[in-house]
Amino acid sequence: MSEFTVPGLKTDDGANVAAVLQERLSAYNDLHLTLKHIHWNVVGPNFIGVHEMIDPHVDVVRGYADxxxxxxxxxxxxxKGTVGAIESDRTWDDYSVGRDDARAHLAALDLVYTGLITDTRAAIDSVGKIDPITEDMLISQSAQLEKFQWFIRAHLENSVGSLVHEGSSTELGAADKARQN
Known part of the structure; x- marks a missing residue:
């Protein structure tokens, strides 16, 4: 821990906020790698739409990490931006879908986003009373992540408003359900 932090914060508070942010850093680094994995492994009739939708978000998430x-x-x-940091901070499983069709990947990715957004909202709650600057940054990032999840879900929603992978608790389960619908 350093002997300084931003003006107006106690050093211990700065360290606590930094610890919360380290978890977000690892999550964002993992997400942009997962998005590239999907970009390289998506196939099928909707390949190009998903392939091209993913890359701009990779850039956004890399910016969040920075x-x-x-x-x-x-x-x-x-x-800490290393693979080791991602692994030690990880509270989630590694992305589990390989080469697959667009709906399968999007259904699995929807679960990834649900976990990421839930954790980001918890981070917002954790830092809010200590550091409103960090809280504001995380709120802005969360809003964009939620918007991208909406883009994903638009591909997975049926005419009555249900998601094709509804009730799935694992990425592979979500991918299987999406392939069947």
């Missing part, structure tokens, strides 16, 4: 890492540094701490 913003979070720079905030950690500004708080007087050292951001």
């Amino acid at each position: 913003d979070v890492a720079e905030r950690i540094a500004a708080l007087g701490n050292s951001p």
Whole structure:
């Protein structure tokens, strides 16, 4: 831990916020790698639409990782952007779908986003009273993540408003249900 943080925060508070942000950094690094994995492994009739939809979001998520890492540094701490950091911070399973059709990947990705957004909202709650600057950054990021999840879900929703993979608790289960519908 550093001997300094941003003005107006106690050093311990800065370190606590940085610890929360480190988890977001690892999650964003994992997400942009997962998105590229999907980009490279999606096949089928809707290939090009999903392939091209994913790349701009990869760039957005990489930007989030950079913003979070720079905030950690500004708080007087050292951001960890290594594969080892992703693995040690991971509270989720590695993405489990390989080469598959667009709906299968999108159904699995929907579950990834649900977990990511839930964790980001918990991070917002955790830092809100301590550091409104970090809270604001995470709120903005969460809004865009929720919008992208909506894009994903638009591909998976049927005419009565249900998701084709509704009730799935695993990525493989979601992918299987999406392939069957």
